[in-house]
Amino acid sequence: MSNTPNRFPYLRQRALGLVLLLATFVAAAADGTANYFPPRGDWERMAPAQSGFDPGRLQQAIAFAQAHEAPEPRDQAQSLAQSFGSKEPDFGGQIGPTAVRAGINGLIVHRGRVIAEFGDTHSIDMGHSVTKTFLSTVVGLAWQDGRIGDTSDRVAGYMPRDVDLFAAEHNAPITWEHLLRQTSDWQGTLWGKPDWADRPSGPKEQWPQRARHTPGSHYMYNDVRVNVLALAALQVWRQPLPQVLRERVMDPIGASSRWRWHGYRNSWIELDGEKMQSVSGGGHWGGGMFIDSWDLARFGYLFLRDGRWQDRQIISPEWIAKARTPGTDKDDYGYCNWFLNTGRKALPSAPASSVTFRGNGQNIVYIDWDNDLLIVVRWIDRGDALDQFIGKVLAARRATPQAP
Known part of the structure; x- marks a missing residue:
């Protein structure tokens, strides 16, 4: 037996990791999950029992959801006014479109196949802050293309002379990373909305006299600052962000042509001699993504498959890893709007x-x-x-461990 020490233990660990990864891929390929991507206009279905779920318990989970529809008005203009309007100064009120939503609805996809559908999943409803995830994805594409060199770069360095979003001394150090993690503490007014107008009835720091924080040091969920990110991204892309999203993501994953990403009636700018609308990152004052559940499912499925769709890597795995990395000031929030389940605090029933x-x-x-x-x-x-x-959906699967 050789007494020569193993000089490269990391190679053995890496080889083991590759073997495990290959085994996982082979197992997934055996049941078709790794290679299935729903074609445009269709999505293969599978009976819950075939997918390892107890049908009765899965239906109980769905019944629970249907019994817990949000009590706010379905008319989103009324809902927004009820949620925010009475608590905020009127800085122009609603400036983007709204709609009347459907009732509670949803889709459950396991191993690539739809095993349950409930409610009106084809209704094109406001997505509200889910829009932020589409926005961070478009920023990620700019990073992939090299339009943004590093997320730690100051955003000011990417802005033309006539865009003074970051000219103020407090705003100058703000980086893409700060905006993506909602730690920028950007100060100013955009589209008629001062940054502190976002839920000023909350913590005192959201009032105009609040203490200032060094950019990157303090998390604060704030739609005005997300809209700053959207406008900065528009300057980098020099084309409407919905167009970028459609060409680079939604068309390749087979999404419908029915979704729309709206801005505000006063968020139009002139860029390269053309009128373009800077879109919003949510529906706080109207606007944002209007989309049905099926297109949301395709978008989510893209990330479940680690940014890959069929033989095309649409979203870089490195970007997804960055988006899933917790921020230093909030350990359960990644890039907007990636809510992490760190320590299972947000969803104790989930991994x-x-x-x-x-x-x-x-x-x-x-x-x-x-x-x-x-x-x-x-x-x-x-x-x-x-x-x-x-938790009830996961329990329905655990009820039949012998299923494939």
Whole structure:
């Protein structure tokens, strides 16, 4: 027996990791999950029992969700006025479009196949802050293309002379990373909305006299600052962000032509001699993504498959890793709007590795790599209704461990 020490233990560890990865891929390929991507206009279905779920318990989970529809008005103009209007100064009120939503609805996708559908999943409804995930994805594409050299770069260095978003001394150090993580503490007014107008009835720091924070040091969920990110991204792309999203993501994944990404009636700019609308990152004052549950499911499925669609790598795995990395000031939030389940604090019933894209209402895209599970549920009540629903779905699968 040789007494020569192993000088390269990391090679052995790496080889083992590759073997495990290959084994996982082979197992997935054996049941068709790794290679299935729904064609445009269709999505293969599978009976719950065939996919390892107890049909009765899965139906109980769906019934629970249907019994916990959000109580706010379905008319989103009324809902926004009820949620925010009475608590905020009137800085022009609603400046983007709204719509009357459908009732609670959703899709459950396991191993690539739809195993359950409930409610009006074809209704094109406001996505509210789920829009932020589409925005961060478009920023990620700019990073992939080299349009943004590094997310730690100051955004000011990418802006033309006539865009003074970051000219103020406080705003000058703000980086793309800060805007993506909602830690920029950007100060100013955009589209008639001062940054502190976003829920000023909340913490005192959201009032105009609040203390200032060094950019990157303090998390604060704020739609005005997300709209700053959208306008900065428009300057980098020099073409409408919905066009970028359609060409680079939504068309390749087979999404419908029915979704729309709106801005505000006063968020038009002139760029390269053309009028372009800077889109919003949510529906706080109207606007944002208007989309049905099926297109949301395709978007979520793209990330469940690690940014790959068939033989095309649409979103860089490195970008997804960055988006899933917790921020230093908030360990359960990645890039906007990646809500992490760090320590299983947000969703105790779900794996710690799962993530959700979230919007007001609630609009939820749940991505669970551990269980190869995707759930879209829209207009479910706040509180612990979401966690209970997901827990019941997962319990329905665990009830039949002998299934393939």
